[in-house]
């Protein structure tokens with residue numbers, strides 16, 4: 001059976017989904033680009049089987065349509081799709097970072113035999129564009145689906161089945177609840193990161209000789225990576241989740257106010273308490289690479305940050321027939337060693353890797 005998947009917006013997320021699906025038995029992936037200039041880049045990157053500027057050409061005969069465009073474009077795209085002759089049984093889904101507004105919009109369409117199921121993969125990056133796409137992006141991440149009650153279970157299961165190629169773990173969440181939670185754990189942190197970078201940027205003037213920028217080290221970089229995210233994508237997300245964010249920001253102001261008070265009162269215990277409480281909750285966050293679907297056994301090693309290091313370690317493990325499931329540099333600065341995470345599907349493989357790497361003088365942490 002052949003399955004046509006149409007991806008509207010072949011950027012970081014659309015391109016990553018395309019990479020997960022392209023080449024899978026019976027699946028053809030067609031990308032839709034709204035700009036002629038992007039067509040070549042998308043083909044050169046090899047993420048889709050074909051790319052078109054025509055919405056109709058992409059959507060016609062598609063079994064699945066993924067909308068992977070900025071949030072403010074989801075509703076106009078849904079509107080345009082509703083006027084096209086779509087295939088009976090077609091499932092339209094999206095990957096937008098907010099879910100309530102697109103769900104409300106989809107509820108106004110009544111196309112027999114065509115169903116909308118909102119989606120949001122909880123994985124991403126501060127990078128954007130098809131160049132940043134990766135087939136591993138969603139592996140073991142959560143992938144939220146927000147079907148309305150009138151979506152037949154069979155359609156939901158078909159989408160779930162297709163998404164199994166991403167190796168993400170599907171969770172079903174109500175769209176409004178999704179926006180409240182994701183507002184708190186994703187959108188608010190992006191605002192805080194941007195505000196923090198801009199605050200420090202203002203101190204980094206000629207009077208201070210650029211020392212703020214020069215001395216900014218691990219802590220600042222760790223908390224501000226996401227401040228480099230795409231401005232248009234984030235403009236749309238924040239405006240779409242505006243009301244929830246306004247409430248969250250008022251709570252944030254209260255948290256800051258509490259810190260001001262403990263500092264004014266020189267309340268050392270209060271400071272310790274705040275760090276202890278945060279530390280406890282943070283340590284309970286699920287380790288992303290240890291998703292419920294497949295348990296992975298991870299080890300960490302310090303590695304010099306030079307080109308080819310990933311290949312070198314993969315070869316050393318491969319020579320000993322140690323099966324590696326994944327490897328990733330999780331902290332990489334030009335001037336200091338990075339930390340590499342190596343994941344194995346079996347504990348025994350992890351133990352063998354640990355012994356080998358220690359014998360090769362790598363510092364190994366479990």
Ligand SMILES: NC(=O)c1ccc[n+]([C@@H]2O[C@H](COP(=O)([O-])OP(=O)(O)OC[C@H]3O[C@@H](n4cnc5c(N)ncnc54)[C@H](O)[C@@H]3O)[C@@H](O)[C@H]2O)c1
Nearest residue numbers: 009010011012013034068069070071096097124125128129
């Ligand atoms: N970046 C993340 O970490 C992340 C994670 C999960 C979900 N999302 C969501 O995924 C969607 C895509 O984000 P991304 O990070 O892949 O961004 P991206 O910039 O990498 O890709 C966006 C795609 O949309 C296209 N596009 C841009 N403006 C358009 C317009 N006006 N009309 C039609 N197409 C347009 C671009 O050409 C590109 O192909 C967004 O809705 C975002 O909220 C992002």
Ligand SMILES: O=C(O)C(=O)C[C@]1(C(=O)O)C=C[C@@H](O)C=C1
Nearest residue numbers: 097121122123124125126186226
């Ligand atoms: O890792 C990042 O860079 C992300 O910003 C990913 C992230 C997040 O905040 O966790 C960003 C937006 C999404 O909609 C989902 C995931």
